[in-house]
Amino acid sequence: MPEVEAVVFMNGDYVAASQAKVSIFDSGFLYGDGVFDTSSAWNGFIFKLDEHVERLLRSCHAVRMDVPYTAAELRQAHIETVARNNLTNAYIKCIVTRGIKDPPTLDPRGREAGVFIFAKPYIRLVEEGDDGGINAKISSVRRIPMAALDPKIKTLDYLNLVMAKFDAIDAGADDAILCDTEGYVCEGPGYNIFIVSNGEVVTPADTVLMGITRETVIEIAREKGLDVAERRFSPFELYTADEAFFSTTAGGVIPIVSVDGRTVGSGERGPITRSISERYWDMLETGEHGTEVLSNRGIGS
Numbered sequence: 423m424p425e426v427e428a429v430v431f432m433n434g435d436y437v438a439a440s441q442a443k444v445s446i447f448d449s450g451f452l453y454g455d456g457v458f459d460t461s462s463a464w465n466g467f468i469f470k471l472d473e474h475v476e477r478l479l480r481s482c483h484a485v486r487m488d489v490p491y492t493a494a495e496l497r498q499a500h501i502e503t504v505a506r507n508n509l510t511n512a513y514i515k516c517i518v519t520r521g522i523k524d525p526p527t528l529d530p531r532g533r534e535a536g537v538f539i540f541a542k543p544y545i546r547l548v549e550e551g552d553d554g555g556i557n558a559k560i561s562s563v564r565r566i567p568m569a570a571l572d573p574k575i576k577t578l579d580y581l582n583l584v585m586a587k588f589d590a591i592d593a594g595a596d597d598a599i600l601c602d603t604e605g606y607v608c609e610g611p612g613y614n615i616f617i618v619s620n621g622e623v624v625t626p627a628d629t630v631l632m633g634i635t636r637e638t639v640i641e642i643a644r645e646k647g648l649d650v651a652e653r654r655f656s657p658f659e660l661y662t663a664d665e666a667f668f669s670t671t672a673g674g675v676i677p678i679v680s681v682d683g684r685t686v687g688s689g690e691r692g693p694i695t696r697s698i699s700e701r702y703w704d705m706l707e708t709g710e711h712g713t714e715v716l717s718n719r720g721i722g723s
């Protein structure tokens with residue numbers, strides 16, 4: 423089959439990726455003044471599409487950006503972008519920027535938001551072997567506190583997380599974990615974090631992005647009869663946990679096998695991590711909570 427050029431959604435049009443150009447005067451480029459959301463398609467179904475669109479709109483509302491599309495239109499644009507790129511398993515990103523203004527100052531008024539969506543073959547942020555996992559480092563870079571910019575907003579400005587990632591890479595670790603300014607564990611650069619201690623599944627309650635995979639992990643854990651607590655925990659609790667894992671749309675449930683040179687639990691993917699991960703992939707495989715791309719094309723548009 424001849425290779426089809428990738429197509430992206432740009433402010434209502436579907437444009438060849440090579441032709442999709444955003445102005446250097448765009449506020450997203452100039453100031454990181456914009457938000458985004460990352461979703462995924464698996465086996466032809468977009469997982470929790472409504473939840474992703476709602477989270478995107480909440481981010482827009484929090485940063486006072488008016489989106490020129492309804493939730494139904496954004497939903498349809500996601501479906502259409504995946505369909506036009508002939509993707510079965512996809513990594514989907516929707517970006518909303520505050521837009522362009524002349525002169526291009528920080529003044530946020532008088533702009534029209536730009537909306538862009540692209541879909542790529544499914545991306546895993548981290549690769550891990552069957553029984554392997556992540557050797558993580560707690561970064562000296564602290565997560566931006568809620569009082570400065572709430573991490574629940576999925577802002578375009580990811581420099582805080584990129585700096586933490588450099589810190590981990592420089593130390594020879596696979597990935598970073600960021601703590602808040604008081605020293606409690608928050609999240610990773612693109613992942614929420616969980617620990618399992620004495621059968622209880624624990625994840626930070628605040629100063630983190632409310633991940634859709636995080637929410638799914640909590641649902642699965644409860645469905646399995648496990649106790650779940652959303653509360654802060656310290657690096658000590660992480661070092662001494664029975665199991666630890668990251669959760670993300672781009673890869674699912676990823677075991678953390680060591681932190682700062684301390685083995686976590688058995689140093690392998692633990693049984694609860696495994697069973698939650700299996701149920702997660704089962705949901706994706708079967709289209710549970712999924713919106714089928716082909717049968718939903720053109721609906722409501």
Ligand SMILES: Cc1ncc(COP(=O)(O)O)c(C=O)c1O
Nearest residue numbers: 612613614631633634635670671
């Ligand atoms: C900072 C941060 N935390 C957590 C997550 C995980 O969220 P989700 O499960 O919705 O992918 C992401 C995903 O992009 C993220 O960027």
